[in-house]
Structure formats: C-alpha cells, structure tokens
Amino acid sequence: MTYPMNLAQGNCRIHTVFEHWTAQHAGKVALSDVERIISYGELGAAVDATVERLKQAGVRAGDRVLLVAENSVALAVCIFAISRLDAWSATVNARLSTREIDNFLSHSGARRALYFSAVSPEAAAHGKQHGAETVDWPYIGALMLGPLNDTAVPEPVEADGTKQVAAMVYTSGTTGAPKAVMLTHANLLFIGANGCRMRKIVPEDVVYGVLPLSHVYGLSALLIAALLGGAALHLVSRYQPSALAQALEHDGITVMHGAPAMYAKLLEWSQSNGVPLRAPALRVAQSGGAPLTLPLKQAFESTFGLILQNGYGMTEASPSICQTRMESPRQDCSVGQPIPGIEIRIHGAEESGEGVGELWVRGPNVMKGYYRAPELTAETITPEGWLRTGDLARLEADGTVSIVGRSKELIIRSGFNVYPIEVEQVLNAFPDVVQSAVVGRTVEGNEEVVAFVERAQGADIDLQALSVHLKANLSPYKIPTEIVVMDQLPAAATGKILKKELQQMAQRAESGSGNT
Structure with missing residues (x-):
C-alpha cells in the first residue's frame, strides 16, 4: 500500500494524517458521532479554528493539555489541534473518579484541562468541580474550559518527530501513583500506518470507533489509521451491545475493533434477546486489548461467517506488537506474528524448560518513556532499547507468538x-x-x-x-x-x-x- 504522506520524514506530526484527503475527498465523511459530522474538506478548518481557541486560552508549545472526555468528534479535533501547537494531549476517561482526575492534573502539570460535557455527564461534573467555564467553539460546539495553570512549565520542543511527544497515555497500572506513557508522533504514526496496511483501510471503509481515544489502541489503530486511509470513523462514546448490533446491520460498518469482552457481550445480548446478528458490510473484525479465548472466537466466527482477527500489544508499544494476518486465517488464539518493522525476543525461554519467557520488543513503536519517572523508564527499557513487556510468551515453530500471561499474574x-x-x-x-x-x-x-x-x-x-x-x-x-x-x-x-x-x-x- 502506498501512503499519502511520507511517514519516514522525521518532522511528521499526527495532525497531518488527513491532509492528503482534504482536496481529493473533500465531501467525504472523516469523523462523525451522534452530534455532528465533519468531512475531510472541513477537518482542516476545524483544527485551525480550535488551534486559535487554544492559543487564546494560553496553550503554548510544550504544554500538556488534559482532555477529560469520552469519544466524540470534538475530542478528535482537539487532539489534532494540540498536535498542531506542538503541545501534548493527555486524554483520560471522564468516568474515572475525582481522585484520579485530580492526580492526573497534578502529575501532568497541565496548562489547561478541557471537559467534554456535551457527550459526557461525568465530564461536566468534573468540569464543574474544577471551576471550568462553558465555551462554544466553532465546528466542535460546547465544552468546558478549565482554569489556566500559571505554574505550568512547557517541555522542550523537538523538531524531530521521533523525539517530540504527541500524547501521554495514563495506563491502568496496579499502583496508586499515575504512570504516564510518553508517545511520540513517530510512535503513533508508525502504528497508525501499520493498522492501515495490515487491515487494508481504504476510503470506502466505515470504521466503528467505540474503543476509547483515551486508550492508545483507539488513538493510533483507530483514529490515526482510519484517517490515514481516508476512511470514515464513526466515534461512539459508550459501548452498548444493542447499538453495535444496529450499526453493524444498518450503518455500513466495514471495520470493527473491540476488546474480547465487547464481542462476548454482543453475542450474549443477541442470545438473551433472541435478536439475530447481521453485518452485511463487515470485512474486518479485530480483537485486542485482552486475551481472546477460543470459545469466543469460534462463536463469533460461526455467527458472522468472518474470521475474528487477533492481536497483542501494550500502551508502551503504541500499542501493537503482534497481529494475525488476514491472508492467513488462524483457527487458534495465537496473536500472530510480530508486526513488520520491529524485533522481538523471548527472554529466558531457554532456561524455562517450557519455551516460555518474557517478551521483549524493540522498534519504532517503543515509547519515549514514562513522564517524570526516569527510574521506572530505565527499569522498563534496556540500554539497548528493548522494551520489557512483563508478559510471558512462547514463540511457535511457524513464527507466531502465543501469550501465556503476565509474569506478575x-x-x-x-x-x-x-x-x-x-x-x-x-x-x-x-x-x-x-x-x-x-x-x-x-x-x-x-x-x-x-x-x-x-x-x-x-x-x-x-x-x-x-x-x-x-x-x-x-x-x-x-x-x-x-x-x-x-x-x-x-x-x-x-x-x-x-x-x-x-x-x-x-x-x-x-x-x-x-x-x-
């Protein structure tokens, strides 16, 4: 596949992914949600207008901007606008607790927080609690703007996209302290391009975007991959099996990404309500974010007559590490081969006696590090650039990878x-x-x-x-x-x-x- 932008250029930024399609498919839908639709021809102007509002709000290059949100067109536009400013976006799910939001505000040193109240009552409640005021911005509508943090210190700006941070993603770690993964523009573009290529995304595709943009899977493999391929991305704020069933049957959805639990709940909803599932346009169904089990894979495939693809990754790898290939359907729950352009190693497999060891990965997908945590970064990334995933894996004879579990589990x-x-x-x-x-x-x-x-x-x-x-x-x-x-x-x-x-x-x- 030929990409409409030269991703090898070190100065590329994530906000440029859609620019090729601006003139070529100006009238085609780029982003939609229940509130609004923005075409490829309008998207550049929407980002420009949001950039101006952020500047007026005091956001500078190197600042962190906390986005308290659920999926929406407004959120996607703001992510790109923050990229245009060479600031860092940090999207967090609005359904988190007040304590967690407070921790993220403090840890990130955010210059501003935006609360996407139009699509999330929880975001509105957080905004009210933090003294945010309601504003109405062109193209994206109403949201709440948090107070200016006069003490925020901008981070250095790098011209090289392999060094410049585009986004911070807070992980669902097991400790109480926030852990923010710094992902560069090059990290996210590499995985976006991989998702576009591996799942053959084209302008005729309609992608169902229910995975949160606050999670790196949604950010890179949905938002960036869809727009890089010129597809239409329909953003959904919350997962509901009935809404997914409706969209698959009537809205021309061609590409679906979801966690195993989403597919399991869809099948359970169908059985409990006696409603058959139909997806006449669906050509790609991808599972990720958690282990896929064989009974679920088999149940999905018998229902839809379509292979449920599998993959494996982690936030620190932007997130993709392994994916099954569409041209080589699998009957098992292997996560497939490593994606092109990276290296893997099964550390300690020889000593285990079972061929099982910790999976290490090295390549353009590996994070810059954890924000304000150099010691933790050094524990996670070796001096040679290997990311220690903490996951136990086995390399099979055919070159595919089987994930056995978390070393800590x-x-x-x-x-x-x-x-x-x-x-x-x-x-x-x-x-x-x-x-x-x-x-x-x-x-x-x-x-x-x-x-x-x-x-x-x-x-x-x-x-x-x-x-x-x-x-x-x-x-x-x-x-x-x-x-x-x-x-x-x-x-x-x-x-x-x-x-x-x-x-x-x-x-x-x-x-x-x-x-x-």
Whole structure:
C-alpha cells in the first residue's frame, strides 16, 4: 500500500494524517458521532479554528493539555489541534473518579484541562468541580474550559518527530501513583500506518470507533489509521451491545475493533434477546486489548461467517506488537506474528524448560518513556532499547507468538506454574459463562487459584457441573479453589478486566466461601 504522506520524514506530526484527503475527498465523511459530522474538506478548518481557541486560552508549545472526555468528534479535533501547537494531549476517561482526575492534573502539570460535557455527564461534573467555564467553539460546539495553570512549565520542543511527544497515555497500572506513557508522533504514526496496511483501510471503509481515544489502541489503530486511509470513523462514546448490533446491520460498518469482552457481550445480548446478528458490510473484525479465548472466537466466527482477527500489544508499544494476518486465517488464539518493522525476543525461554519467557520488543513503536519517572523508564527499557513487556510468551515453530500471561499474574501453586489464561479458556467454554478472570490468592506457604465468572443475563451457573467440566479439562493443581459468580466483572472503558480489583476481593474473601 502506498501512503499519502511520507511517514519516514522525521518532522511528521499526527495532525497531518488527513491532509492528503482534504482536496481529493473533500465531501467525504472523516469523523462523525451522534452530534455532528465533519468531512475531510472541513477537518482542516476545524483544527485551525480550535488551534486559535487554544492559543487564546494560553496553550503554548510544550504544554500538556488534559482532555477529560469520552469519544466524540470534538475530542478528535482537539487532539489534532494540540498536535498542531506542538503541545501534548493527555486524554483520560471522564468516568474515572475525582481522585484520579485530580492526580492526573497534578502529575501532568497541565496548562489547561478541557471537559467534554456535551457527550459526557461525568465530564461536566468534573468540569464543574474544577471551576471550568462553558465555551462554544466553532465546528466542535460546547465544552468546558478549565482554569489556566500559571505554574505550568512547557517541555522542550523537538523538531524531530521521533523525539517530540504527541500524547501521554495514563495506563491502568496496579499502583496508586499515575504512570504516564510518553508517545511520540513517530510512535503513533508508525502504528497508525501499520493498522492501515495490515487491515487494508481504504476510503470506502466505515470504521466503528467505540474503543476509547483515551486508550492508545483507539488513538493510533483507530483514529490515526482510519484517517490515514481516508476512511470514515464513526466515534461512539459508550459501548452498548444493542447499538453495535444496529450499526453493524444498518450503518455500513466495514471495520470493527473491540476488546474480547465487547464481542462476548454482543453475542450474549443477541442470545438473551433472541435478536439475530447481521453485518452485511463487515470485512474486518479485530480483537485486542485482552486475551481472546477460543470459545469466543469460534462463536463469533460461526455467527458472522468472518474470521475474528487477533492481536497483542501494550500502551508502551503504541500499542501493537503482534497481529494475525488476514491472508492467513488462524483457527487458534495465537496473536500472530510480530508486526513488520520491529524485533522481538523471548527472554529466558531457554532456561524455562517450557519455551516460555518474557517478551521483549524493540522498534519504532517503543515509547519515549514514562513522564517524570526516569527510574521506572530505565527499569522498563534496556540500554539497548528493548522494551520489557512483563508478559510471558512462547514463540511457535511457524513464527507466531502465543501469550501465556503476565509474569506478575503467574500463580505458583504447590510448586507448579498456573497460567491464568489457560484456566480462563476452560471456564469460558462452559455454557452461560460470558467471560472469566483468574487470579492468585496468597495463603500460608502457598498460592490458591481463584476464579471470577460473569454469567449470561438471567442465567444460573451450575457450580457442580462446572466443577466436573474443570476436572475433565485441567490438571488438579490448576482447578480453582474458589469460583465467584458475578453479574458483571469490573472492567475499564476498553473492556479490559480490572484484575487488580478482583485480586483484592479474593484476598479479602473468607476462606472456603463459594468454593467448588
């Protein structure tokens, strides 16, 4: 595929991704949401107008701008406008707590915060609490502008796009302190170009944009990839299975990216409501952001008659590291081969005896580092430029990668290694289990395996039958000591299960309660 911009030029910025299409497809939809539509011909003017408003608000090159938001056209335009100013955008999900928003404001040293109140009541509440005033900006409408931070100190500006930070992404880490990943323009453009190429994005495509732009998956593989390919990106503020089903059937959606939980909930909604799923235009369905299980992959593919592609990445890699190839459909849940242009290494595989080791990656996708955390950056990126992912993986004979689990999530039970993803695969194959999460619980001299199971709407899980199913498919030491059935597992806006919360719940639980 030939790209409409020279991504090899070091001075490229993310706000230039759509410029090729401005004249060529001026009347074609670039961005849309429930409130507004902006064409490729209008997008440049919308970004220019927003740049002027940000300048009037005191935003300078090198400043950080916190965007408290959910997906919208206004958010996308502001991200590009901030790029034009050589400032840094830091988008955070409006549904986070007041404490978290306060931490991000403090940690980032943001010059201004923008609260996207038109699409998010939570953003409006945060804005009101922080003394923001409502403004109405051309092309993007009403939002709330937070107070000017007179103490903000601009960061140095680099002409080289491989060094200049475009965005900070706050990770869903397990510690209380904010951890902000600094991603350069070159990082995001490299992954955007990869997504455009690997999924063959063209101007005729309509991309469903429900993955949050506050997450790097949504920022690079959705927003940048879609506009680089000249496609129409329909931005959706919140995931609803019914809305997705409607869009797939009636809105000409050709490309869908989602976390496994989103696909699982779509299928469960269809079954519970007796509504068949149709997607006449869909040609690409991509899973990412969390492990894909075989029962879900098979259920999706039998429903839609379309391969569910898989991938693996992390925020610190912008995020893509591995992806399955469309020309080589897979029947398993491998995450595919490394994407073109990067290197991987399975560190410690030889010593493990299982071919399993920590996955390391090096290439143009690797972050600049963690903001204001040089020691943490040095722990994560080796002097030779290798990013230590913390994920356990195995390199298969055909060159594909299988992710075994997080090194920090590995459960050692009676001296045996238990990889949660293996247990989750078996749990998810049981009837009426939408999804599951397995964590370790420390007990005296050992670790126990604890499983949390989300049941289908209106269903009851037969724990005795589930126990028989587990015993038939797992070694005794892998069988959970306790299974907790829930109506819904705690999850981030991306659909990623919040295992830290579940681990804390498991540790607090009384021994023996809910055991199978």
